[in-house]
Amino acid sequence: MDLMEALRTRRSVRQWTSDPIPDEKLKELVEAAARAPSGSNNQPWAFVIIREPGRLKRLRAAAPGIAGRAAAVILICLDRRLGDETPGTSEYDMVHLSLGAAMQNLLLAAHDLGLGACAIGSFHPASLESIVSLPPHLELKLLIALGFPVSQPDAPALRPLSEVCYFEEVGSDGEH
Numbered sequence: 001m002d003l004m005e006a007l008r009t010r011r012s013v014r015q016w017t018s019d020p021i022p023d024e025k026l027k028e029l030v031e032a033a034a035r036a037p038s039g040s041n042n043q044p045w046a047f048v049i050i051r052e053p054g055r056l057k058r059l060r061a062a063a064p065g066i067a068g069r070a071a072a073v074i075l076i077c078l079d080r081r082l083g084d085e086t087p088g089t090s091e092y093d094m095v096h097l098s099l100g101a102a103m104q105n106l107l108l109a110a111h112d113l114g115l116g117a118c119a120i121g122s123f124h125p126a127s128l129e130s131i132v133s134l135p136p137h138l139e140l141k142l143l144i145a146l147g148f149p150v151s152q153p154d155a156p157a158l159r160p161l162s163e164v165c166y167f168e169e170v171g172s173d174g175e176h
Ligand SMILES: Cc1cc2nc3c(=O)[nH]c(=O)nc-3n(C[C@H](O)[C@H](O)[C@H](O)COP(=O)(O)O)c2cc1C
Pocket: 010, 011, 012, 013, 014, 064, 065, 066, 067, 118, 119, 120, 121, 122, 123, 142, 156
């Protein structure tokens, strides 16, 4: 799929068929995520793929942000050994930007592979970390719920470019 087409047609998908996702596709998604740029190339991430039905059920109970029955969920974690986790430091901001880049790679790769994905920020970290027995050096930051889409959701309302894009200087009237 052409990249601009992928950017224009990607949607957050929250309803999925019951079809399982082949492991090869799940690994491809993580490969895409792990190709994201990162500050100082520190690659401060780890990805945990959950697709076993019993564990998915417990995971859904701890993640109110997941609306439907995802065929798989990928946990995006910060590896504290690779990035400073002290709020207020520039490195703290940097690792979160890097994890955001990994998230976007993953979402676009899912779209390209015919999957539907949704980033999930609404979850109970402590419950989830115990469900997957995360080691202490990994901190759960975001979930990606995935499956084969039931339908293509409507496009969300976007702020007009004239409101967010400026050449040279930011005009007080919002025009470029
Ligand atoms: C960091 C982040 C957290 C999000 N958390 C949730 C969530 O908990 N539940 C949910 O249904 N959608 C969640 N979303 C999806 C957004 O609602 C969605 O991206 C936004 O409405 C724009 O729609 P689009 O992705 O189709 O362009 C999240 C997105 C991001 C980037």
